[in-house]
């Protein structure tokens with residue numbers, strides 16, 4: 001037996017390991033299982049190249065709890081280590097690796113992605129003593145290494161005869177939760193459910209596949225089937241062959257649906273479509289992303305994209321790796337090329353990671369373009385569920401904005417869907433104003449803006465229905481990149497002002513009459529909120545129309561949905577225009593009414609009707625309006 005000091009110069013590594021991110025102690029299991037997985041893959045490789053003359057068998061990793069002895073054991077059937085190798089890999093390499101990791105971690109509070117790389121010594125986060133019993137595939141005796149968390153270790157021979165390594169953790173008194181079966185099952189499910197090597201955790205009973213229960217009939221003809229014979233088998237907790245590791249050509253739609261369910265067992269809504277990622281140059285990355293059906297009360301923190309490294313779960317915080325707008329997607333990405341022992345801010349500046357993010361964006365755009373091209377009708381039915389992601393992408397990534405030209409849709413209030421180019425083509429003739437600007441009309445709510453939509457449709461104009469929360473920003477961007485194209489919400493002004501043509505409508509009122517009328521109306525409406533504007537319009541248009549100036553409304557909306565607005569504009573009070581149609585009969589009547597009382601009543605009634613069509617009439621005003629209306633029809 002030999003005894004020694006792992007490294008005399010650093011006595012305090014064990015307390016450091018112990019302190020390491022208290023809440024993340026659980027990663028020790030992932031680290032040890034990863035070592036067992038590596039040891040199995042290495043042996044497989046040595047067998048394949050003829051360096052190891054042994055049988056791999058159905059090598060698995062076994063996790064077991066011994067509550068009486070307070071141990072947790074991780075046992076693999078990998079290549080094992082000789083005593084010399086334990087000395088070299090555990091006492092030297094693993095130790096200096098852990099040291100280096102902790103050194104890096106010290107200046108990097110909680111920033112390290114997935115806390116990968118602490119390695120074997122992470123065992124001391126939960127164990128007061130660790131034993132390694134290992135037998136190499138080489139013809140050498142087994143070795144037994146013990147360390148109780150002090151820099152001292154012992155190394156002696158052991159009589160283990162089967163190949164592989166057992167790591168026995170004597171769980172510390174403050175970590176006994178890791179002796180609970182439910183806790184270990186939770187960790188195995190979280191980190192290792194797609195591990196490359198099968199992981200056994202206990203046994204389970206299943207129906208014996210070689211047994212067929214017989215059915216007998218009694219004298220009354222009643223059938224009885226004997227119970228199925230049960231056998232006990234290994235409880236393998238993982239799927240070593242998840243869908244993303246396979247070739248897209250080998251998978252059917254159903255396989256993707258099943259994988260989605262496997263990944264998110266608590267998610268009952270199916271995904272809309274998937275994107276299979278598969279690249280090996282200039283970086284390695286595989287994965288499957290799913291477009292979920294978005295609903296307004298969806299919990300964004302649930303069922304997020306999961307990042308794996310060689311089928312081992314790292315994190316479901318993919319910030320910096322997946323572009324922001326795609327973080328609403330679901331699924332898995334797996335890459336050995338993402339540096340995980342660095343901070344997130346470093347990650348965002350990393351060239352390889354930037355390329356990965358760019359690649360994902362491109363793949364998503366290509367997929368959307370092909371879905372649109374191959375089945376436009378189906379794409380249109382899905383548009384409502386995916387538009388927020390696409391619009392957000394168009395706003396945040398210029399490359400995506402360019403690509404989205406071919407598939408981003410602009411639906412009308414009548415459920416026709418145009419691409420931007422189609423929209424321009426369709427509206428060019430009718431909706432170009434006298435200054436050569438093409439005006440795209442839109443509504444945000446079909447019900448609330450009904451009368452404005454009707455007014456536009458009467459003129460033969462198309463009205464889009466743009467109702468997603470970030471549409472204000474998108475419109476701004478579209479206007480910025482298309483000179484001479486302007487967007488206007490249907491209720492931003494009366495329709496003849498939204499798309500101004502050369503033909504001026506002659507006013508039935510003289511200038512003097514207008515000057516008399518204006519103050520009368522101003523006196524009857526709250527002037528701090530309404531600006532009265534007299535316009536000669538079509539005599540069939542409404543007498544009073546309330547409009548919300550486009551610029552003001554857009555700025556307020558953009559500020560409400562985050563950024564982009566002008567300073568403080570979001571806090572401005574609501575401002576409206578009251579457009580008075582001087583060619584309407586009623587307006588003429590208001591002017592010519594002799595009694596001030598009747599005049600006021602007419603104005604109030606017309607004003608309330610205008611408010612009603614903007615959904616602005618509430619409370620006491622609404623009660624008064626109803627009362628006045630009954631009096632008028634008496």
Ligand SMILES: Nc1ncnc2c1ncn2[C@@H]1O[C@H](COP(=O)(O)OP(=O)(O)OP(=O)(O)O)[C@@H](O)[C@H]1O
Nearest residue numbers: 035036039080089090094097117118119120121165
């Ligand atoms: N179960 C095992 N079977 C065989 N060798 C092992 C086993 N566990 C650890 N080793 C040896 O000890 C070395 C150090 O392990 P450690 O976990 O500290 O670092 P690592 O696995 O090399 O890297 P990482 O920092 O990614 O964990 C391994 O490289 C391997 O040679």
